[in-house]
Every structure is written in C-alpha cells, then in structure tokens.
Amino acid sequence: MKTIGAAVVGLGAIGRKHADSLKELEKEGFSVRLVAVMDVLKSRVDEYAARYSCKGYYVYDDVVKDPEVDVVFIASPHHVHAQQAIYAMEYGKHVIVEKPMAITLASAKEMIDKARKNGVKLGVIYQRRYIDAVQKLKEMIDRGVLERVFMAEASLMWFRSEEGYYLKDEVARSWRGMWSTEGGGLLMTQAIHVIDLLVYLFGDAEEVYGYTENVSHPAVNVEDSAVAIIKFRGGVLATLSSSLSFYPPDKQYWRIRVFGVNGFAEVENETFTQIAIKGYSPEQTLFERKKENLHKKLFKDFLTRLQEGKDFPINGEEAYKSLEIVKAVYYAMTTKKPAKIPLEINVVI
Numbered sequence: 242m243k244t245i246g247a248a249v250v251g252l253g254a255i256g257r258k259h260a261d262s263l264k265e266l267e268k269e270g271f272s273v274r275l276v277a278v279m280d281v282l283k284s285r286v287d288e289y290a291a292r293y294s295c296k297g298y299y300v301y302d303d304v305v306k307d308p309e310v311d312v313v314f315i316a317s318p319h320h321v322h323a324q325q326a327i328y329a330m331e332y333g334k335h336v337i338v339e340k341p342m343a344i345t346l347a348s349a350k351e352m353i354d355k356a357r358k359n360g361v362k363l364g365v366i367y368q369r370r371y372i373d374a375v376q377k378l379k380e381m382i383d384r385g386v387l388e389r390v391f392m393a394e395a396s397l398m399w400f401r402s403e404e405g406y407y408l409k410d411e412v413a414r415s416w417r418g419m420w421s422t423e424g425g426g427l428l429m430t431q432a433i434h435v436i437d438l439l440v441y442l443f444g445d446a447e448e449v450y451g452y453t454e455n456v457s458h459p460a461v462n463v464e465d466s467a468v469a470i471i472k473f474r475g476g477v478l479a480t481l482s483s484s485l486s487f488y489p490p491d492k493q494y495w496r497i498r499v500f501g502v503n504g505f506a507e508v509e510n511e512t513f514t515q516i517a518i519k520g521y522s523p524e525q526t527l528f529e530r531k532k533e534n535l536h537k538k539l540f541k542d543f544l545t546r547l548q549e550g551k552d553f554p555i556n557g558e559e560a561y562k563s564l565e566i567v568k569a570v571y572y573a574m575t576t577k578k579p580a581k582i583p584l585e586i587n588v589v590i
C-alpha cells in the first residue's frame with residue numbers, strides 16, 4: 242500500500258496536535274508520513290520542522306506544489322480555510338480541514354464543488370463524532386432502542402477569559418473575535434461541535450431560531466453566548482444553550498440529552514452519564530471515561546478510507562450542515578423570524 246504524504250498547515254495548538262497525531266500513526270506502522278509543515282510564522286516553521294524531522298515551508302504555494310504531499314491538513318485560522326483548501330484541490334491534493342470548513346456558505350459550497358470537480362476527498366474535522374459514547378448513542382437511536390426520538394437538549398457551557406483567549410497573543414488578536422476572520426463567535430468556533438453532533442444524530446435541519454449575546458467579552462464584537470431552537474426534518478425538536486461565559490472553569494461541560502418515548506440517554510464530556518430506557522439495561526462499561534486522541538482516530542479513518550478509495554462520511558456536504566445552522570441563528574437574529582433551511586446563500590453569505 243502506498244504511503245500517504247501529509248502536510249500540516251498552521252502550527253497553533255491544534256496544528257501541532259495534527260502533526261503529533263500523524264507522527265504517532267507513522268510510529269504505529271500506518272502508511273502515512275508527515276512530509277512538511279507550514280506556517281506564516283518563520284520561527285514556528287523552523288521549530289516544528291526540526292522537531293518532526295520534515296520539510297518546513299514558509300509559503301503555502303510550496304506545500305501544494307510538493308509532489309510528495311498527497312493530503313493537506315489545514316489548521317490555520319477560519320478565514321483562510323476555504324482559500325487554502327480550494328488551492329490545494331486545484332493541485333489535485335486531498336484536503337482535511339479544521340472546523341468550521343469556511344466562514345461563508347458561498348465559500349463552503351465552492352469547496353464542495355471543487356472537491357467533486359477535481360475528484361479529490363474533502364474531509365472536515367468534527368472529531369467528537371468519534372467518541373465511543375456518541376457512536377453508541379447514535380447506534381441506540383438508529384436501532385430504535387429509544388423508540389421514537391422527539392426531543393434533544395444540547396449544551397456547551399465553557400469558560401474562555403478575554404485575556405487568555407481573544408487577547409492571548411498577536412496571533413489570537415490577528416483573527417479571533419472578528420467577523421471578518423472568525424466569521425462569528427462561540428457558535429462558529431465552539432458550539433458548532435455540538436451542533437454537528439445533533440446533525441450526526443438527527444440529520445438535516447428544517448427550521449432554526451435563536452438569540453445571541455456578548456455577556457463578558459467586551460473587547461470583541463462577536464457573540465459569547467447563544468440559545469437556539471432547531472427543528473429537524475425527521476421531527477426531532479432540539480434546543481441549544483451555549484456560552485463562553487460559564488463559571489467556574491473547572492465545572493465546564495458539554496452535553497447532549499436525547500428523549501425518546503421509551504426513555505432518555507445523556508452523554509456529557511465524552512461519556513454516558515445517564516441511560517434510562519424501558520427494557521434496556523446498559524452495560525456498566527458505557528459509563529467509563531476513556532481518554533482518547535480523537536483527532537488521531539478521525540485521521541486514521543480518513544486515511545484508511547482514502548487508501549481503500551472509499552468516501553469519508555464527514556465530507557464537505559455533511560460539514561456544510563452545521564455551518565448552515567450557525568448561519569441560520571445569525572439570520573434569525575437579524576430578521577427576527579425563524580430561518581428556513583436550506584438558506585438562500587445569496588442572502589446569507
């Protein structure tokens with residue numbers, strides 16, 4: 242089997258996790274090789290190219306023109322995802338890009354079109370789908386263990402201080418907390434994870450309403466808190482409560498609670514916290530916490546499917562859905578009317 246050449250673009254905390262995960266896969270004998278890293282900060286390129294014993298590029302053009310690179314792993318700030326992904330796909334590279342795939346629906350559509358037209362794979366990183374408890378919850382729903390699922394509550398209550406997050410350093414201040422570069426706030430960057438899980442569990446949304454606020458981050462003008470109601474085509478009604486103003490930090494959580502006519506189940510912070518379903522006795526192991534590198538798990542799945550010529554389930558079309566729900570909340574906020582999905586992309590970019 243051909244060894245897949247990988248390049249990581251953007252060497253912030255998460256880009257380093259990409260590189261670490263790829264190196265671990267490499268060590269485990271998986272047929273992948275980290276060929277190059279790239280960033281706009283020369284010092285980071287030098288440091289990490291040396292650490293990972295790979296090529297270091299200061300210019301993106303060099304990544305896409307490197308014949309040893311088969312897949313570009315994009316971990317740069319949100320606003321460059323689409324441009325970098327499209328350029329790589331123009332050069333016939335496969336792309337795996339961090340969430341959100343893009344900051345506008347129009348550019349997300351262009352990415353999807355480019356992948357199709359050029360016959361390359363486009364994967365988006367929603368690694369929480371790979372949590373065992375989440376996969377088990379999906380299986381329970383799909384098998385009808387809860388019978389008819391009619392409602393869900395999703396929450397993501399996190400703490401990010403202004404100084405420690407939005408204003409942390411020059412890099413953070415260059416793109417976080419601005420509509421032009423982050424494309425939104427908590428919904429676009431953090432809550433989109435649980436929105437994606439709702440999409441994973443319940444499929445396509447039909448209508449969305451919501452409110453956003455900035456509660457405790459006056460230095461930025463994006464939202465740090467949001468509530469939303471999402472009506473799914475399959476009939477499930479879901480609520481979302483989410484914030485970066487939650488306190489105290491040591492009690493932060495994200496949670497999904499699913500209600501069926503037969504009972505309910507709840508996943509919180511990567512494990513089941515409750516399952517109470519008529520005629521169903523869950524194994525104790527379902528409640529055990531497992532510390533896993535979910536990025537690595539997702540990469541392994543993406544790369545295996547690539548080797549086998551199979552589709553990756555979190556492709557552009559699938560990742561578009563959570564982005565569209567985020568946009569629908571902003572749209573509903575502006576128009577003060579529920580937003581129908583699909584959104585008209587010429588209206589809501």
Ligand SMILES: NC(=O)c1ccc[n+]([C@@H]2O[C@H](COP(=O)([O-])OP(=O)(O)OC[C@H]3O[C@@H](n4cnc5c(N)ncnc54)[C@H](O)[C@@H]3O)[C@@H](O)[C@H]2O)c1
Pocket residue numbers: 250251252253254255256279280281282285301316317318319321339340341366367368412413430
């Ligand atoms: N899946 C997850 O759980 C998860 C977690 C954290 C971040 N992310 C995503 O990863 C991306 C990066 O987040 P981060 O927290 O590492 O950001 P960061 O600001 O810490 O790092 C971004 C890095 O990209 C570099 N960069 C800036 N412009 C670039 C360009 N044009 N080309 C190449 N590199 C460039 C910066 O110099 C910096 O090193 C974001 O889109 C974010 O949403 C995902």
